Amino acid sequence: MKNCLLAAVFFVLCGTFVSAQNKIDKINITYGEEITDDKGKIIKIIGEANNKVYTLLLKGKSNYYLKIFDSKAMKQIANNEIIFPEVKDKDLEFEEIVLLNDKLYAIGSVYYRKEKKYTLVGIPVSESGVLSSDVITLFESTVANSSDKGAFYFRKSPDNRMLLIMHTALFEKEDAMKYEIKFFDETLKTAFSTEDKVAYDDNKKDYQFTISDFDVNYKDDIFLVVNEGYRDKKKKEKVEKVEVHIFKKDMNYKKEVVKIDIVDEEIINCKMLATSKNTIQLTGFYSSVRENGKANKELKGVYNMTINLANNKAENVKFNEFDYATKVKLLGERRAKKGKDVKPYYNIHTIIEKNDGGLIVLSEYQMIYVGQKQGIGPLGIQPITYTTNEMIVTCLKPDGSLEWSNVVAKEQSATVTVASFNLFGVGGGGSFNVAVGLSIPLAVMGKGPEYLSVIPIYRNGVLNILFNDNVKNKGVTDIEEIKALGNYNNAVPTLFVFDDKGNITRKDPEEVVKEELVIRPGVYNRKSDNEFIIYASRKSKDKLGRMILVD
Numbered sequence: 001m002k003n004c005l006l007a008a009v010f011f012v013l014c015g016t017f018v019s020a021q022n023k024i025d026k027i028n029i030t031y032g033e034e035i036t037d038d039k040g041k042i043i044k045i046i047g048e049a050n051n052k053v054y055t056l057l058l059k060g061k062s063n064y065y066l067k068i069f070d071s072k073a074m075k076q077i078a079n080n081e082i083i084f085p086e087v088k089d090k091d092l093e094f095e096e097i098v099l100l101n102d103k104l105y106a107i108g109s110v111y112y113r114k115e116k117k118y119t120l121v122g123i124p125v126s127e128s129g130v131l132s133s134d135v136i137t138l139f140e141s142t143v144a145n146s147s148d149k150g151a152f153y154f155r156k157s158p159d160n161r162m163l164l165i166m167h168t169a170l171f172e173k174e175d176a177m178k179y180e181i182k183f184f185d186e187t188l189k190t191a192f193s194t195e196d197k198v199a200y201d202d203n204k205k206d207y208q209f210t211i212s213d214f215d216v217n218y219k220d221d222i223f224l225v226v227n228e229g230y231r232d233k234k235k236k237e238k239v240e241k242v243e244v245h246i247f248k249k250d251m252n253y254k255k256e257v258v259k260i261d262i263v264d265e266e267i268i269n270c271k272m273l274a275t276s277k278n279t280i281q282l283t284g285f286y287s288s289v290r291e292n293g294k295a296n297k298e299l300k301g302v303y304n305m306t307i308n309l310a311n312n313k314a315e316n317v318k319f320n321e322f323d324y325a326t327k328v329k330l331l332g333e334r335r336a337k338k339g340k341d342v343k344p345y346y347n348i349h350t351i352i353e354k355n356d357g358g359l360i361v362l363s364e365y366q367m368i369y370v371g372q373k374q375g376i377g378p379l380g381i382q383p384i385t386y387t388t389n390e391m392i393v394t395c396l397k398p399d400g401s402l403e404w405s406n407v408v409a410k411e412q413s414a415t416v417t418v419a420s421f422n423l424f425g426v427g428g429g430g431s432f433n434v435a436v437g438l439s440i441p442l443a444v445m446g447k448g449p450e451y452l453s454v455i456p457i458y459r460n461g462v463l464n465i466l467f468n469d470n471v472k473n474k475g476v477t478d479i480e481e482i483k484a485l486g487n488y489n490n491a492v493p494t495l496f497v498f499d500d501k502g503n504i505t506r507k508d509p510e511e512v513v514k515e516e517l518v519i520r521p522g523v524y525n526r527k528s529d530n531e532f533i534i535y536a537s538r539k540s541k542d543k544l545g546r547m548i549l550v551d
Contacts, residue, residue: 022509022516024495026464031517031536031545032074040065041446042535042542045525047099047160050127052077053525053533053544054104056097058446061419064094066106066129074544080129084108087121087135095120096154101161101186106131107138111149116142118149118167122188136188141180143169150178153436157216161186164216166224168434175200177432179211181247183222192222192253196245202431204230206238206294210270210433217274221309222247225272225282231293238289240267244280244307258307260314266295267303268344269435273351273359280307283351283361283396286319288341298341302361304400318400326392329407329479346392352458357398360463362456365389386440387413388452390479391465395502404502408465409479414448414488440522450522451488457549459529463498464549467521474508489538491518517543 040059047054048071057065057079068078084092084106092108104125111118120139124132143149150169157164163184170177176197183192200209208229215223224245232239240262247253268285275281282305287296301321307314327336345365352360371383391408440449457464468491470483477496485491495507517536525533530549537543 022492022513023511024493024509025507026497026550027466027493027495027547028550029534029545029547030074031543032069033076033543035067035076035542035544037076037079038065039540041450041537042067042523042544043442043445043450044097045523045533045535045544046097046104047525048527048533049099049102049104052127054097054099055535055544058442062094062443064097066097066104066125068129069544074546078129082106082131084123084131085133085135087119088112092121095152097125098154098156098163099160100156100163100184100188103186105188107154109152111146113146116145118143118169120152120165120167122184138165138182138184138188139167139180141167141169144171144173148172151434151437153214153434155214155216157220158218162191162216162220163188164214164222166214166436168211170432171197175202177209177211177434179224181214181222181224183216183220191220192247192249194247194253194255196255198226200228200432201230205233206231207431208433209431210435212270212435213272214436215272215274215280217278218276219278220249221274222253223272223274223280225270227267227270229267231295233293236291236293237263238266238293238295239263240265242267242270242282242305244282246280246309246312248309256312258312258314260305260317262317264289264293265300265303265319266297268297268299269348271348271351273353275353275357277353277357278309280309281305281351281353281359282307283359284348285344285346285363287344296341297344299344299346300341302363302394302396302402304359304396306400316400318396320394320396320400320402322392323402323405326405326407329409330390330392349391349453350456352456352463354395354458355461358403359396360458361392361394361396362454362465363392363394364453365391381417381419383415383417384444385413385415386449386452391454393463393465393498393502406498406502406504407479408454408467408496408504409477409482410454410467410469411482411484412452412468412488413485414452416444416447416449418444445522448488450520451491451518453521455521455524455532457530457532459549460551461500465496465498466493466519467496468492468518469494471512475506477504477506489518492516493519517541519547 040057044056053069064082096107105122122136148170155164180195210227228241242260244258246256266287270284273281285299306316346363349364350362367387369385373382395403454467497505523535532547
């Protein structure tokens with residue numbers, strides 16, 4: 001399956017359970033009753049509709065359930081296993097579950113080896129959680145073979161009314177990467193579809209080809225960005241070609257292409273944000289290039305490219321090197337003075353559109369360590385450790401230049417044990433990559449990684465970042481003094497608040513309540529810019545709640 005909480009003092013609201021909670025200034029949370037009916041864990045809060053909150057629960061290795069709560073009391077009212085029907089005598093693999101304009105759909109995939117077809121279907125789900133007998137075919141994608149069948153990626157429109165799905169697959173013999181994009185309405189009827197094979201030339205030096213991101217805006221316009229990079233050995237140059245494919249609704253989705261060519265800067269990654277101001281913002285990390293054209297691969301800073309959709313022109317292409325103060329926090333003073341660059345261990349977590357048209361880019365240190373396999377054959381297991389440490393916060397002006405930057409000091413990790421099969425086999429490999437998938441598969445959620453990372457909250461021009469931390473870090477913002485999270489079951493929430501110059505005010509619980517529920521930043525649903533449906537637990541105790549940021 002492809003492509004984030006806290007506590008306060010509670011009071012009774014229509015029978016809602018009350019208990020003492022870790023209280024933080026600006027944050028109010030109310031929880032429902034304790035969830036006691038099974039040993040599974042909620043791994044996704046799907047959404048809220050029809051006075052109900054819909055959640056996805058994982059029990060065991062691959063048994064998915066639709067767990068439904070009353071919106072007012074956050075009390076469980078239904079719990080149904082998602083059992084897919086066979087399609088052409090083949091079992092479906094769970095892919096996604098979505099809520100579109102109050103209509104719920106479970107989505108599954110199946111590969112037909114003989115026909116070389118990768119099929120995706122959607123099945124309506126009733127308000128009570130029962131799957132319909134209707135099976136709606138969404139994709140029947142032709143692929144080269146089973147090992148290159150690719151993957152499906154999902155985006156919802158800003159109004160949660162439409163569903164955008166992309167399938168990508170590699171055709172090595174044709175030197176091409178195929179993408180197929182379809183846009184579905186609330187009944188899963190196709191509103192738009194397109195398919196294309198993008199050719200590449202891997203005979204070039206240091207070649208990289210990436211389908212980097214895709215998005216949909218408030219006008220139901222659709223976008224895809226492709227990156228191609230190589231070294232021109234004769235000219236001793238590093239060449240980067242950024243290509244944005246644009247499909248506008250008011251142009252009957254006719255394909256338009258915007259090209260941006262860059263020399264002697266290497267694009268490390270590229271994320272896209274379709275903004276409310278009718279622009280596309282491309283941002284990510286870049287590295288410097290040596291005199292012979294080879295890239296250094298380490299992170300020099302953050303770039304920004306703005307495409308004006310009124311005229312499809314690329315504007316404000318800016319490369320912003322990390323400032324000295326940020327480098328000191330990430331590298332230490334000695335290495336920063338020597339002009340060293342940042343290690344390439346940071347991935348973009350979130351891009352926020354500011355009120356003034358600029359951006360806030362949150363980038364997190366992320367590392368996955370796969371331990372040695374233990375056991376033989378299908379019974380083998382192996383440990384996987386997920387690490388999410390400090391975050392780089394980069395604030396950009398409307399013209400793409402740097403306004404300020406800072407670092408959120410944290411040190412977090414969680415280890416899970418999984419069956420020894422490939423959890424990371426999604427789109428591409430080697431010089432070819434699809435960079436729009438999730439970093440943590442749903443198959444390991446509910447086992448620890450969901451306690452990691454952050455919940456970003458942007459309201460009235462103020463950035464707030466909420467995460468779980470070691471109680472010994474109260475008041476600490478210096479990365480050199482931070483202590484590791486340790487046992488996430490004993491974590492406490494903290495809130496970092498940024499002013500308009502990037503200065504941090506840290507807010508911790510006034511008094512730590514022992515044995516308290518711990519919020520799970522990996523599992524939440526954003527209702528508005530200050531209201532969130534959250535999931536919190538501690539060992540076997542679980543509750544669903546509602547979190548509100550108070551001005």
